[in-house]
Amino acid sequence: MPVSPAMAEDLAREVARLYEDAESSLLERVAKALEAGIDSPRWAELKLAAIGDLRSAVEEVAEALQADADGKVREALVVAYNRGRQAAVAELGALDIGRELVARETLPNAPAVDRLAASLATDTRPLYQRITRAVVDVFQRVVGRASGGVLLGTVTRRQASQRALNQFAARGITGFVDNAGRSWDMASYAEMAVRSVTARAAIEGHTDALAEIGVGLVIVSDAPLECPLCAQWEGEVLELVGEAGPHTVIAEHAIQPSRLFAPTRTVAVHVAGSLVEARAKGLFHPNCRHSLAAYLPGVTKRPPHHATPGTTYENTQRQREIERHIRRWKRVAAVAMDEDARWKANARVRQWQAAQRDHVAAHEHLRRKPAREQITQAR
Structure with missing residues (x-):
């Protein structure tokens, strides 16, 4: 059974929902805080005086979110890693090497899961640092705009507040920038990061299991609607550990003669590069549709392009x-x-x-x- 990022998609969505819950809660808190006493002539003064209370409430939401997300993420990584490993078992179960894999321990690789969890924590740390500042900044901005518009007699305070709130809600809680310089809202950034790391866990579970039994080659599927980043790797064979760039390796044929003292059968395999190289160049990005399977020299056929x-x-x-x-x-x-x-x-x-x-x-x-x-x- 091939492994793909889609194998962990449901896990990522479950974690991302925590961030969506938090964002919805924060948006509603801001709206209620602004609406309270909106007809009072001292509204702006009261709102600015209440910023400390709002900041405390936002920090409380952010801390709860971080605690819940950290626990859910680790659970998701363990499940994703095991799914990847079981995919290797299902893929090779009928072969001798597959039966050897079935007999081995199937506990998750703790160092791998710890490394992935630490990586995600680094990627999402800016979320929690940014949340409080983003919400308080927009609250102050809404109060300032609403007060200015009312003083000029152009709109009512409610209309001005609603207009500014709409702009905030439409964008979401923003300001999160990835390594490529793209700006994200909080929920989308979190989902992207979690989808990426759970997909990595599933793929590492699969490749770790293959490496344990000496399978060093994998093949990338042909996927419909591929993106330009992945197109170059479709149907290509990759080395789990090896040199970058296209080259040829001489590998043992997956099916050897049963006769005693018969010569070992080998086959030349064209390799497009290493799995590390392909992933660094975009393969298995978030929302990638490709899957990865064990490549058995002399047996596995390259998929036709569809x-x-x-x-x-x-x-x-x-x-x-x-x-x-x-x-x-x-x-x-x-x-x-x-x-x-x-x-x-x-x-x-x-x-x-x-x-x-x-x-x-x-x-x-x-x-x-x-x-x-x-x-x-x-x-």
Whole structure:
């Protein structure tokens, strides 16, 4: 059974939901804090005086989020690693080397899980450092804009607050920048990071198991709707440990003669590079559709390339874009201060949902994923 990032996708989604819960809770807290006493002539003064209380509440949410997420992440990594290992067992179970693997301990590799957990902790640490500052900054900005607009007589305080809140909710809690310089909102950044590290755990569980029984070559699947980062690796053989770049290795044939003293059969295998190299160049990025399987010299056949007529990688990215718009307007609806603002936001949700239905209907290989269009409500 080949291993792929999709094998851990449900685990990443479960962890990401914690961040969505926290973001929804923070958005609603800001909205309620702004709405309280909004008709009072001393509203701005009272709001600025209450910043300390808001900061404490936000820090409490951030600390709870970090504690819950750290525990969930470690659980997810253990499960993902074991899934990868069991994939190797299923893949080779009918062979002698597979039966040897089945007989071995299947406990997760603790150092590997610890290393991946530490890596994720480093990647997500800026989230917790940024949350409090981001929320307090936007609260102060909303108060300032609302007060200025009212003084000029252009809009009511409620209208000004709602307008600024809508902008905040549409963006989410932002300011998280990845190594490529891209800016993310909190929930999306967390999901990307968790999807990446759980996928790595599944793949490491698989490759660690293969390495234990001396299988040193793997092959990348042919996946529909591949992205440019992965296209160069499709159907290629990679070394688990080896030199970078294309080269040829002489490997023992996976099926040897049964006769005593018969010469060892070997086969020349073209290798595109190492697995480490391929991953460094983008293979198995978040949302990657490719899988990895053991390559048995002389037995495994390279997969034929299958084109996906009528659907492209760009079409899948458009679907992701529409999902972001749906979530954006659902967040705006969640911070609405009155029914009119809520109705307008929900109308935009319905518009983007209709666009999603049309887009999926126009491309037969796309499937709608309702979970990716949801935001969870604060409890």
